[in-house]
Amino acid sequence: MSKPLGHFTSYTLNDGSLLESLQEEYGNTFELMTKREKLFLIFAVASQLCDQAPGRCRDEIYVVGHQMNSSLPPADREGLLETLVNQVRWGKSILPLELPPME
Structure with missing residues (x-):
């Protein structure tokens, strides 16, 4: 509901x-x-919030995103959206990673 x-x-x-x-x-x-x-x-808001978040993504996260989109059925991807939104809003995260600048 x-x-x-x-x-x-x-x-x-x-x-x-x-x-x-x-x-x-x-x-x-x-x-x-x-x-x-x-x-x-969802895409528009998430893109803007991502651009404002400190740090950058690890390379492996791009691979995970591709795997999720290519391997999971739509219902599971929708469930992942709900999980991730909940974690962004209420969960704990590691501090932004100190990665070397992109070449």
Whole structure:
């Protein structure tokens, strides 16, 4: 069962925010968006947050990403999205790796 936007964000009723506008336009669980549109927004937000995060990815993570996309069925990839979002928001992470600059 999907939870409403306010469950995950700082949105409060009648706050005049972008979140309120999104809820009015697309529903409080984004039910008025297609799956493709939701996935695009996940991509857009994740790309921007990734660009702002300190450090860089280890080379092996690119391989893991490819393996996940090429080997797992869609339901498992969707489950991984949920797992990763939960960990980004509430989990612990190692400090950014000190990797040599890219050549």
